[in-house]
Amino acid sequence: MLTTYTVENGHLAVRDHVRDAEALRRAVWIDLLQPSLEEEHAVQAALGIEVPTREEMQEVESSSRLYREGDSLVLTANFLHGADTGNFGSTPISFVLTATALITVRYATPKAFPVFTARCQKSPALVSSGDAVMLHLFEQIVDRLADILERISSDMDRASHNIFQRGVEDPANKRDRNLKEALLTLGQVGEVTTRASETLLGLNRIFTFVSAEKAMAVRKENQGTIKTLVRDVRSLVEYANFLNSKATFLLDAVLGIINVEQTNIIKTFTVVSVALMPPTLIASIYGMNFQHMPELEWTFGYPLALGLMVATAVLPIWFFKRKGLL
Incomplete structure (x- = not known):
């Protein structure tokens, strides 16, 4: 599906299934969700750029994920999605930043995208330029990752309480059930934390690349946002590493208790x-x-x-x- 975002008369105009070349050139943000070949060709013809294919987005080498193509930047990273539903996973998303617009290519919908779209409805200034859209969208993704890590920390605190406090007082059958629940919780925590760390690693690489290209790709008024995002990502990486260490400790503790039993x-x-x-x-x-x-x-x-x-x-x-x- 192809969706365009444009500010018209101070209001955000959102249009789906746009094919007109002039309308595509006026758009500030073009979001391609599971695009068809026809939609990819329409964007490429209107803007004169190459849209990354799904196979290209899945390549892992840095040179295939972060590069300059003419006057455009192509940035690809894996992003966590589905953390709320439990059906979580990682999906590659490409950001193609041109002088006039941002094109996103994705095959899943992390929650940050609909949340950011709702914010743009209230504050159309977020869609003032392609680089502004990209940086504000990254801010939403970082905020979303912070919320996920905070929830993971709460889950681990609850698992720790069940293991070390309630486990002493509960009868044997309930204690065994608590240990089983703690193992399942820690398994999910470890999986989500690993995928969140993968997302943070991809964002860190993107910010490093954009910082080197910011003189040509990012407007001066938006360059301070990059420094803030870099600091936030670094702090979240440290916090994710702490949660990984805590999860490993709790997992060892649960296995130790089971061995004692x-x-x-x-x-x-x-x-x-x-x-x-x-x-x-x-x-x-x-x-x-x-x-x-x-x-x-x-x-x-x-x-x-x-x-x-x-x-x-x-x-x-x-x-x-x-x-x-x-």
Whole structure:
């Protein structure tokens, strides 16, 4: 889908499925969401630029993601999407900055895009120029990443509470359920944090490249925004690294607690096995089919054998309990 954004008479004009070359040239922001070949050709013919294909956007080398093509900058990075729904993933998005407009090419919709569009409806000044749109859109993406990392921190605090505080007070079955939930939470946290870090890394590379080209690509009044974005991204990278370390610690703690629980279960089975060995030996002896076994003719032979089995079972249990093994 092709959507154009233009400021007309102080108001934001949003149009879908535009094909007219003159209308495309007047647009300040052209958003291509899962574009068709026809839409790509229309933009290329109207603006005289090459729109990156999906295959080109997926290339990982830096020279294929950040480069100058004539008077245009082509910037591509992977962005986190779907963090709210749980169906999260990373998608490459390309930003083509020309002297008059910004073209975005994407195949998914991170939440920052509709939020930024709503902001533009209230403040059309955000769409004053292509570089302004790009930088303000990056600001929205950074704000969105900050919100995601804050939510992840809250999830980890809740998991930590379930592991170290409620785990001591809860019964065994509930404690096991809490540990399982903590493992699932930490798995999701690790996945989202990793993808958020990937997004931050891509943004950092974009800002470094744009800073080197800002004299030609960014208007003077917008150059201060780049410095602010660089500082914000660096702080979020540090925070994401902290969350990764915390998630690793909590994961190790959960696995350690599970190992302790398993050790206790194995220890209990070991003690029971040892306690049952002497009674089993006695029963085996008196189960042998020898012709001359004087105890078989005793009046109290049977109760005596039962008593010996009970005594030899109780004594090991008493010993292990005294030693603190039970």
